[in-house]
Amino acid sequence: MSKGTIRKVAGPLVIAEGMRDANMFDVVRVSDQRLIGEIIEIHGDRASIQVYEETSGLGPGEPVESTGAPLSVELGPGLIGSIFDGIQRPLDDIMKASGNSLHRGVEIPALKRDIKWHFVPCVSEGDAVTAGDILGTVQETEIVVHRIMVPNGVNGTVSGISEGDFTVTEHIATVRSSDGEEHAVPLMQKWPVRVGRPYLEKLSPEMPLVTGQRVIDTLFPIAKGGVAAVPGPFGSGKTVVQHQLAKWAEADIVVYIGCGERGNEMTDVLNEFPELKDPKTGYSLMKRTVLIANTSDMPVAAREASIYTGITIAEYFRDMGYSVALMADSTSRWAEALREMSGRLEEMPGEEGYPAYLGSRLAQFYERAGRVRSLGHTPREGALSVIGAVSPPGGDISEPVSQATLRIVKVFWSLDSALAYRRHFPAVNWLTSYSLYVDTMEKWFNSHVHPDWMEQRSRIMRLLQEEAELQEIVKLVGMDALSAPDRLKLEAARSIREDFLHQDAFHEVDTYTPLEKQYTMMKLVLDYYQEAVDALARGVSADKLASLAVRERIGRFKYIPADRMEQEYKDILQVMHKEIQSLEQKEDY
Structure with a gap:
């Protein structure tokens, strides 16, 4: 564990000395208030740290302590129906602990430690298992069965497993590896957010993600496991389109990331989703939804992390064999957070001040989508579809974020302010939008809906x-x-x-x-x-x-x-x- 001291504070960026033993992307605790941060640059023993909380009042000489682990999320029962901030802190639990204001240095685990979940095994002692195999299930909500998987890097023979009620940290099974070492498996596992979860094979996107929105399904369909961008100027209906997709898309799980969104829009989501009825089951939509709320007034560095937090949670459910739809609203504000941090690091700016690595960061995010065959002896097929809203200034899609996004995604739903002013919704312009999945899905539409x-x-x-x-x-x-x-x-x-x-x-x-x-x-x-x-x-x-x-x-x-x-x-x-x-x-x- 590396310990150092603050040398300089510049907004959300803190420079610390004495961090020679720390690693890139280690999570650190800054000052006696234990603010959470992440190392994003190292020069000798000097580390640049982006702090995910408000840094006002910090000064040189205060302690910095590395945890030695990268920024990770907790994956286990209790995710569905929860509302997290950009670094997976549960906002409802923070409110109970500290009131309506988000106080600094609050340390509350992402998954509740006091709730017991009923675990039902589906393997027996003596069975051979490998990473990704399902050990058993937990009925998380009325409509979501949470499949407890063998963590990555663990394989061998089940030496013990028990049915019963457990908290997320209690061990439900032990796996003996070939060298005789025993691995205890709890209900919960951790995963670093900047690393994509592994899978066996990526499959071709041959079937549509049915949304029930005619302009999308008929003219510009998105495939299950596909990626789409929804750029449009202010007032053209980006958020409503994303809400519609979250409500109606043919997905088992919805992960909604409000990345730099206005507070009142996130409030609408938080108020609407519990009241919305899932058309397939009749239960509340929140029974299959994970919300990540990172509003525009929250610290800018956490906005950058929120995208990765959301997609890691989505990949976890994809690995269970579910179809997951992830909505990111909006990637432009995420890119603005990148630009602010890049400016404070004094990096050479690219076009319009965005960092030169903007395109590669966007690609790293969108390329984690896909229809895959998961790890394990009996692979499951899961899909993660990503729909990202883009908010180009003045509706000009020639700006860098829109252009970098269009080079990556295969579906472009171009929202048009002229259509919106004429009260034509969804305001998707049929002349400028496109879908590159149409040809690959032709066979599916002709065989499953109608031959012509x-x-x-x-x-x-x-x-x-x-x-x-x-x-x-x-x-x-x-x-x-x-x-x-x-x-x-x-x-x-x-x-x-x-x-x-x-x-x-x-x-x-x-x-x-x-x-x-x-x-x-x-x-x-x-x-x-x-x-x-x-x-x-x-x-x-x-x-x-x-x-x-x-x-x-x-x-x-x-x-x-x-x-x-x-x-x-x-x-x-x-x-x-x-x-x-x-x-x-x-x-x-």
């Missing part, structure tokens, strides 16, 4: 792109210059925008749309367009086809519950045929 899913999607995209070209002509020479077929194209595209892509996050039915209903809605709009084109060829006026009464029912179709969808679809088609036939008869007359 991708064909219908292509037609929808083509109509939207052609509409953009026609709108340029309209701006130059007016609507009258368009031919009748082009006017119909604009009407069909308007129907796609208003009836299909526009989705009300606060409507009990429209907030989530199953894939089968998304396909039916696509088909309904395209059926109208095809029928109108055919009728136009038979001499019916384009204006009359655009003002069919049935279009009101097409627009309201998204509010129809899924169990009445098929009948309503047939009824609308029937009415549409009758109205078009009636128009044709009038033309003939």
Whole structure:
């Protein structure tokens, strides 16, 4: 254990002397108040420490003590439903200990030590086990079974295991290695946050993470184990999109990181999530959620750590065989924390003052996502999908954080302030967004939803792109210059925008749309367009086809519950045929 003294304090950065025996990324305790920090640079016996708590009042000469261990998180029963800060301190326990204000130097373990969990073994004495094998289970919440795994680096034969009620620090099993050494295994294990958890094999992202958001699932899907970025200016709906994904994405576990978020937005999350009902189980959404709240007024260094804390917890559940969705809101504020620490370290700045290693740090974070086969004799398949919000200043995505993120992620949901001002939500711009997973998931969509899913999607995209070209002509020479077929194209595209892509996050039915209903809605709009084109060829006026009464029912179709969808679809088609036939008869007359 290395002990030194403070030489200089510069905001969250503390320079300490006498730290020759310390290592990079060791956790240290600073001053007599025992503030928690982490070594980020070493020169000889001088260490630069980023302190995760407020440093006002510190001065030269005060003691610094290294713990000799890297910044790690506690992984075990009690994670689900908890609210942590950026370095995994439980905020509810801190409030009970010190009131509403976050006091410095508070030392409270991340997982509660007084709660007993009922452990049920699934292996017996004499069984051979290796790292990643499941020893038994704990029913953590009504909907999450916590699988207790053999810690990394431990393998051998189970020499003892018992069922019963245990705290997270009590030993539930012992494993004898080949050299005869006994390893006691508690319910809890620790893992350094900056090191990705190992796995057996990374799998191809071939299946979608179904979100129930039509613009995402249909046009720009994300794969299970995929990575997506949601950049957008202030007020364009980034946080609401992330809340929707947290509520509705087809994930077993949700990890939500409020990284440098406004306090009131985190308060909304903390108030909303316990009240939200999980659509699959009927229980509160918090029964499968871990929240990491690191608001913008908290110490800036902890903001940098919060991303790693969150993704390490997410990897732990992925290793159990769960599908995990991680929401990071927002990586721009995380990058700002990097920039501030880099400036205080007097490093050579890169573009716009960000450190030169910004791109590699972002890649280290996003590349920890993936669909994997876990370690163990009976490997499990788990997935970790990462959705990161980016807040470019002034909505300019040419800035470094957005550009570095786009070089890494494969899905880009471009939020557009112009759409948001027109009250079109989600404000995802269909002309500038993209998903590079579409081709790899074509087979899945065609086999699991409908054989011509991708064909219908292509037609929808083509109509939207052609509409953009026609709108340029309209701006130059007016609507009258368009031919009748082009006017119909604009009407069909308007129907796609208003009836299909526009989705009300606060409507009990429209907030989530199953894939089968998304396909039916696509088909309904395209059926109208095809029928109108055919009728136009038979001499019916384009204006009359655009003002069919049935279009009101097409627009309201998204509010129809899924169990009445098929009948309503047939009824609308029937009415549409009758109205078009009636128009044709009038033309003939």
